[in-house]
Amino acid sequence: MLINRNVLTLDEFTIQEMRAFPSATGELSSLLRDLGLAAKRVNVEVNKAGLVDILGDFGTTNVQGEEVKKLDIYANNQFMGVLKHGISCAGIASEELDDIVIFDDEVSNNSKYICMFDPLDGSGNIDVGISIGTIFCIYKRVSELGKPCTAADFLQPGNRQVAAGYVIYGSSTMFVYATKRSVNGFTLDQAVGEFSLSHPDIKCPTDGKIYSVNHGNFFRYEENVRNYINTCQRKDKTNGGPYTQRYIGSMVADVHRNLIKGGIFAYPGTIDRPKGKLRLLYECNPFAFITEIAGGRATDGKQRILDIQPTELHQRTPFFVGSKNMMDELDTFIRK
Ligand code: P6P
Numbered sequence: 001m002l003i004n005r006n007v008l009t010l011d012e013f014t015i016q017e018m019r020a021f022p023s024a025t026g027e028l029s030s031l032l033r034d035l036g037l038a039a040k041r042v043n044v045e046v047n048k049a050g051l052v053d054i055l056g057d058f059g060t061t062n063v064q065g066e067e068v069k070k071l072d073i074y075a076n077n078q079f080m081g082v083l084k085h086g087i088s089c090a091g092i093a094s095e096e097l098d099d100i101v102i103f104d105d106e107v108s109n110n111s112k113y114i115c116m117f118d119p120l121d122g123s124g125n126i127d128v129g130i131s132i133g134t135i136f137c138i139y140k141r142v143s144e145l146g147k148p149c150t151a152a153d154f155l156q157p158g159n160r161q162v163a164a165g166y167v168i169y170g171s172s173t174m175f176v177y178a179t180k181r182s183v184n185g186f187t188l189d190q191a192v193g194e195f196s197l198s199h200p201d202i203k204c205p206t207d208g209k210i211y212s213v214n215h216g217n218f219f220r221y222e223e224n225v226r227n228y229i230n231t232c233q234r235k236d237k238t239n240g241g242p243y244t245q246r247y248i249g250s251m252v253a254d255v256h257r258n259l260i261k262g263g264i265f266a267y268p269g270t271i272d273r274p275k276g277k278l279r280l281l282y283e284c285n286p287f288a289f290i291t292e293i294a295g296g297r298a299t300d301g302k303q304r305i306l307d308i309q310p311t312e313l314h315q316r317t318p319f320f321v322g323s324k325n326m327m328d329e330l331d332t333f334i335r336k
Pocket of ligand 1: 121122123124214249250251252254277
């Protein structure tokens with residue numbers, strides 16, 4: 001019997017990947033499926049966001065008498081809920097929560113992974129219809145199995161990630177995740193309600209002509225960064241250009257576009273905020289992992305993002321990520 005294996009769903013793909021490792025327990029596949037379920041639920045609400053006037057403003061009670069939660073709180077609860085009630089995660093950290101959440105029940109304490117996420121990054125863009133996203137990463141625990149997970153499980157360098165990914169809620173909704181083997185993208189088929197493999201084995205183009213930076217901060221960047229940005233503006237056909245400047249102000253959308261088309265995204269430190277704005281653990285590390293597996297690079301301007309030893313859960317870092325050759329050229333400016 002001919003079985004159509006051409007269009008794999010996320011669940012079928014994660015199970016197929018697991019079959020490639022006979023020793024695999026299926027916990028990672030199960031965790032990724034849990035994240036996919038939460039993403040589908042968040043997608044429904046994000047798509048309704050434009051109907052706030054009809055459904056009731058967030059923080060109020062809607063016409064059905066239900067409390068309307070802010071979307072990022074709703075998203076946080078969806079991702080935390082599927083992981084808490086799954087079989088693969090001992091605890092989580094979230095951009096929305098001050099501290100880690102240790103699930104501390106028998107099944108969770110025997111689970112070998114922890115997960116960190118930004119449940120709805122760029123949520124300020126919702127009311128103007130701009131793409132937003134969820135960012136996540138998965139680590140093996142360093143704490144003792146059978147006991148509750150600990151803070152040490154969450155302060156591992158990004159090079160210890162087992163998997164990382166994001167969901168982009170845009171013109172289409174995509175679930176993209178990386179393991180050390182490859183990066184794969186799944187587009188939500190609304191008719192079936194499944195994420196289907198649409199972008200197998202994503203590779204970040206070695207070169208690109210898109211640079212993404214907030215020019216509003218230009219005169220607050222350090223001189224070497226300003227010199228690089230000026231060079232981007234001076235590119236033409238004679239020196240690998242011309243470049244185009246694209247900045248959506250939604251990290252998932254900007255980095256996703258560059259991952260597919262090639263380009264560089266930068267959120268440098270500024271005079272008033274030398275560590276920049278973006279969070280190391282659940283924004284920069286996941287995208288650094290994904291981009292490196294796809295053939296690109298990611299630094300804080302001086303070192304590889306994945307080699308940074310975290311000290312605090314919500315610490316920030318300057319962030320440069322993208323096509324290898326563009327990152328190499330950036331190095332010639334800011335590592336002087
Ligand atoms: P700015 C959204 O608020 C976010 O955290 C990222 O998604 C985005 O890349 C960045 O901030 C935009 O920040 O300061 O340029 O508006």
